[in-house]
Amino acid sequence: MFIQGPYIKVVRSSYRDKQPLPRIGEWIRIRSERNIVILDFATKGLTRTFVPPWQQTEGKLLDGDYTGWKLPKGAMVEVRDVSRGSFPGRSSAVWVRVGVAR
Numbered sequence: 001m002f003i004q005g006p007y008i009k010v011v012r013s014s015y016r017d018k019q020p021l022p023r024i025g026e027w028i029r030i031r032s033e034r035n036i037v038i039l040d041f042a043t044k045g046l047t048r049t050f051v052p053p054w055q056q057t058e059g060k061l062l063d064g065d066y067t068g069w070k071l072p073k074g075a076m077v078e079v080r081d082v083s084r085g086s087f088p089g090r091s092s093a094v095w096v097r098v099g100v101a102r
Contacts (some may be wrong), residue, residue: 007032008096011076019096021094022079028096029076036069038063052095076102 006020012027024026033053039056042064053061071077083096 007034014031022082024041024079026079027076028079030071030073033073034071036071037057037065038067039065041065041067052083052085054087059087
């Protein structure tokens with residue numbers, strides 16, 4: 001069950017069963033414009049691309065984590081990694097690392 005969203009819809013999958021969260025290799029359509037977030041982007045660039053946001057020590061997203069790029073509504077992207085987690089005391093969130101965009 002989602003408190004907000006879901007912000008994506010699975011549009012192509014090789015899995016037989018349906019799941020509420022996207023899985024690696026599926027293609028998803030973005031239903032609402034989404035920020036592209038990479039931890040410490042302002043100071044470390046793409047070096048932390050593989051780290052889900054809640055694995056940082058600050059416990060919240062900082063201005064330097066936002067890349068300034070957004071995935072527009074309607075974009076289709078390939079799912080490369082999925083993680084669910086949360087900052088202390090907050091609801092869980094789904095982080096999706098994406099590959100090719102169309």
